[in-house]
Amino acid sequence: KMALQLLLRLAFLRLTATATATAGPTVQERGFRTLPAAAWPSHFDLNWLPVQETIQIPNNGSAPLLVDVQVFVSNVFNVDILRYTVSSMLLLRLSWLDTRLAWNSGVYPRRAVTLPWDSLWTPGLTIQEALWVDWQDQSPRAQVDPDGHVELYLALTTETNCDFELLHFPRDQSDCNLSFYAFSNTALELEFRAHAVNEIVSVKREYVIRDLKTQVPVQQLVPCFQVTLRLQNTALKAIIALLVPGEALLLADVCGGLLPLRAAERIAYKVTLLLGYLVFHSSLVQALPSSSSCNPLLIYYFTVLLLLLIVSTMETVLLAALLARGNLRAKGGPSPALRGERQDHRDSEPNPEAPSRRAKGSGRSLAEAADHVFFLVYVVGVVCSQFIFTGLWMWATCKSDPAPGKAVPHGGQPRL
Ligand SMILES: *[C@@H]1O[C@H](CO)[C@@H](O)[C@H](O)[C@H]1NC(C)=O
Ligand SMILES: *[C@@H]1O[C@H](CO)[C@@H](O)[C@H](O)[C@H]1NC(C)=O
Numbered sequence: 048k049m050a051l052q053l054l055l056r057l058a059f060l061r062l063t064a065t066a067t068a069t070a071g072p073t074v075q076e077r078g079f080r081t082l083p084a085a086a087w088p089s090h091f092d093l094n095w096l097p098v099q100e101t102i103q104i105p106n107n108g109s110a111p112l113l114v115d116v117q118v119f120v121s122n123v124f125n126v127d128i129l130r131y132t133v134s135s136m137l138l139l140r141l142s143w144l145d146t147r148l149a150w151n152s153g154v155y156p157r158r159a160v161t162l163p164w165d166s167l168w169t170p171g172l173t174i175q176e177a178l179w180v181d182w183q184d185q186s187p188r189a190q191v192d193p194d195g196h197v198e199l200y201l202a203l204t205t206e207t208n209c210d211f212e213l214l215h216f217p218r219d220q221s222d223c224n225l226s227f228y229a230f231s232n233t234a235l236e237l238e239f240r241a242h243a244v245n246e247i248v249s250v251k252r253e254y255v256i257r258d259l260k261t262q263v264p265v266q267q268l269v270p271c272f273q274v275t276l277r278l279q280n281t282a283l284k285a286i287i288a289l290l291v292p293g294e295a296l297l298l299a300d301v302c303g304g305l306l307p308l309r310a311a312e313r314i315a316y317k318v319t320l321l322l323g324y325l326v327f328h329s330s331l332v333q334a335l336p337s338s339s340s341c342n343p344l345l346i347y348y349f350t351v352l353l354l355l356l357i358v359s360t361m362e363t364v365l366l367a368a369l370l371a372r373g374n375l376r377a378k379g380g381p382s383p384a385l386r387g388e389r390q391d392h393r394d395s396e397p398n399p400e401a402p403s404r405r406a407k408g409s410g411r412s413l414a415e416a417a418d419h420v421f422f423l424v425y426v427v428g429v430v431c432s433q434f435i436f437t438g439l440w441m442w443a444t445c446k447s448d449p450a451p452g453k454a455v456p457h458g459g460q461p462r463l
Contacts, residue, residue, distance in 0.1 A: 104168050104236050105145040111238040111270075114143040114170055116227075118243040118261060118274050125206075126254040126278060128216070128336045132178060133209045133223050133254075133278065138246075139201040141170065149195035161188045169199055170237060170270075175226040176207040211278075213336055214445040216343040217285030220257065225274040226264075234270050239263055241272040253282040289331060289345065293352055296324050300359055301429055304422040308366055308415055317360040324356050341445035348436050355429060362421050370414040377411070 105112050117140040125134040148167060164187050174180055183202040190198045209223035229237055241261035258277035300320050306313040328349060335343050 101145075101147055101166065102168050104232055105143070105147060111234065111236055112143060114141055114237060114239050114270075116141055116239050116241040116261075116272055118241060119246045120243065120256065120259060120274070120276065121246045122249065123247065123252070123254065123256055123276065123278070128211055128213060131208060131211060131336070131338075132206050133276070134204070134206045135225075135276070136204050137202070137225075137274075139172075139203070141197075141199045141201065143197055144195055145191075145197050146195045148191045148197065150193055152193040157193075159190050159192045161190055164189055164199065167191075167197065169197075170229040171231045172201070172227045173230055174205055174207065175228060176209065176224060178206045178208060180205045209278075210447070211336075212341060212445070212447075213338070213343045214341045214443065215440065216335065216345060217280055217282060217289070219343075220277065220279040223276045223278060225276070227272050227274070229270045232270055234267055237270040239270055239272040241274070243274055253280060253284075254278045255281055289334075289349075292327060293349060296320060296327070297352060297355065297429060300356055301426060303363075304359065304418075304425060308363070308370055308418045309411075314360075314363055314367055317356075317363050321356050321360050324353065328353055340448040344436070344440060344443065351432055351436075355425075355432065359425055362418075362425075366414045366418050366421075369417075370411055373409070373411045373414060 107113070119138040119140070120135060121138060122136040123133060124136070125132075127133070145167065148162075167189060169189065181204040183204065184200075187199060187201055192198075205225070207223065207225055209221065211219065211221040211223075213219050213221075227239075229239075241263060243259045243261045245256060245259045247256055255278070256276055257279045258275075260275045260277075261272060262275070263272050300317065303313060303316045303320065306316065331349055332346070335346055337346070
């Protein structure tokens with residue numbers, strides 16, 4: 048808003064200047080503020096000039112004006128990984144020297160005066176990553192001391208976009224940038240020197256700030272300073288709510304392999320597990336963010352889990368079908384008396400090891416042997432998949448694709 052007003056004012060000035068100075072030289076915005084009064088056309092109304100002069104940027108010879116910025120980060124209250132945004136509350140303390148505002152303290156003995164921000168030059172700041180910025184004080188006041196040191200406090204709440212690195216979600220850590228630009232001045236007139244102070248006292252947060260840095264990018268056309276927040280996810284919730292149920296389901300599925308293939312409950316058991324897992328999976332996929340590159344490893348992990356459960360259920364169904372076919376064939380062959388005998392023995396003696404039955408139950412023992420082998424392979428596969436994932440979790444890093452604005456030859460920031 049400040050920047051807008053300043054711009055409006057400037058635009059208005061230009062308009063007046065060009066309208067009244069048709070005969071004079073064309074007035075350029077940059078030369079404008081250092082233009083001596085004598086250069087103005089004689090019929091130009093000079094009455095406003097002393098007033099307007101104080102809202103032009105203070106001159107520091109050939110060097111840019113140095114503005115000292117202290118950034119107090121007082122809260123980071125909403126980290127939304129699904130929308131890739133982070134909300135924060137900051138307090139900026141800007142200080143610079145404007146000798147035009149100095150006064151003789153012998154004549155006017157005061158330690159400091161307070162001036163409305165629009166009566167003097169202040170840098171207009173724009174945050175590049177912001178979705179919205181709420182400047183809490185619409186008309187902040189600046190403190191000026193007798194030497195002309197100006198001090199201005201700006202409190203703001205902002206929601207900014209941040210590319211979280213979620214590969215290791217829920218143990219992720221990301222750097223989020225807040226780039227402050229002063230678009231109404233050029234880098235030749237204005238330079239920032241920034242420091243950041245972490246003033247967060249609240250600990251009841253999923254994401255905590257592990258580090259806070261500021262930097263002033265070099266070779267920018269527009270004066271700029273950047274605040275980088277290093278956010279770390281400390282939440283146990285995702286581990287408790289996602290990993291534990293997933294592991295428990297997998298374990299339950301492995302245990303289901305211990306049920307005899309002939310028991311009808313086995314298919315019911317596995318299908319129930321699979322159904323339960325599908326419900327869990329769909330809610331999980333909604334809870335995890337996705338992106339064009341570097342998706343969370345957990346998404347792959349849970350998909351592999353789903354595939355394992357499906358394979359184990361299909362194995363049970365197929366071998367049960369084989370067993371049923373073997374039974375049918377066996378039922379067709381032997382005499383009714385023998386069949387009845389076998390029927391009697393089935394419940395009391397589940398292990399068909401008797402040599403008399405081996406010929407008839409060949410299909411069955413084949414199915415059971417296959418089931419046994421599959422069970423061993425499955426257990427080994429499950430254990431291996433867990434180890435592979437642990438290894439991936441520890442060693443995997445992900446390099447995001449280059450940003451579209453930086454990849455194309457004509458994208459990116461303009462450079463000096
Ligand atoms: C003017 O520029 C010099 C050199 O960069 C710097 O040391 C000094 O602090 C600046 N003065 C103001 C008022 O910014
Ligand atoms: C933040 O800014 C730094 C320095 O300009 C840059 O190297 C880094 O890639 C930026 N980080 C993000 C997440 O944009």
